[in-house]
Amino acid sequence: MKKAFVVLAASLTMSGAFAQSAAPAAAASAASSADVRAAQHQQRVEERITWLHTQLKITPEQEPQWKTFADVMRSNGQTMAGLYKQRMEGESTRNALDDMKQYAQISQAHADDMQKLVTAFEPLYTSLSPEQKKxxxxxxRHGSEHGPSGKPMKPKHKGKAKPSAEAASDAEAASTPAAQ
Known part of the structure; x- marks a missing residue:
């Protein structure tokens, strides 16, 4: 009996040591993963900026307005990447209330960033030619049907929701040769 107690005590002691060493490793892994995702997010922002520049056929005269717009896109991307990184790093310790607060913080930052983007886009848009405005x-419109690679993007809606008939007809009209 004494021997069983010693084995049990030794097992518990060692499992505690393993648990303590596994926690920092898991935290480091989450931080590393968050850093990688943040870098990937910034890369997608840069790809989107390059794609939009080409898509909108920005002229040399429009470059100052474009630069302001692109800089806001970069700043917004950094803000969101930082918030999502925080979210990923604290995932294992966050409770339901913390989760809701953090989601509200991300939603508010997104709304604020969109307002900054609109403010930066307005002077650019007014400088565009009628063809560029089109x-x-x-x-x-609707987040664009095609991404930076020119490939069709996946629909933004998830789950059982389906696009309205009006949205479907808009998408169909946009894909006709006359609309392009």
């Missing part, structure tokens, strides 16, 4: 209208 391209911008098509590009920004």
């Amino acid at each position: 391209l911008a209208d098509q590009t920004f």
Whole structure:
């Protein structure tokens, strides 16, 4: 009996040591993963900026307005990447209330960033030619049907929700040769 007690005590002591060493490793892994995702997010922002520049056919005269717009996109991307990194790093310790607060913080930051983007886009949009405005209208409508690679993007809706008939007809009209 004494021997069983010693074995049990030794097992508990060692399992505690393993648990303590596993926790920092898991935290380091989550931080590393968050850093990688943040870098990937910034890369997608840069790809989107390059794609939009080409898609909208920005002229040399429009470059100052474009630079302001692109800088806001970069700043917004950094803000969101930082917030999502915080979210990933604290995932194992966050309770339901913390989760809701953090989601509200992300939603508010997104709304604030969108307002900054609108403010930066307005002077650019007003400087665009009628042809460029038409391209911008098509590009920004419903998040654009095509991504930076030119490939069709996945729909933004998830689950059982389906796009309205009006949205479907808009998408169909945008994909006709006359609309392009």
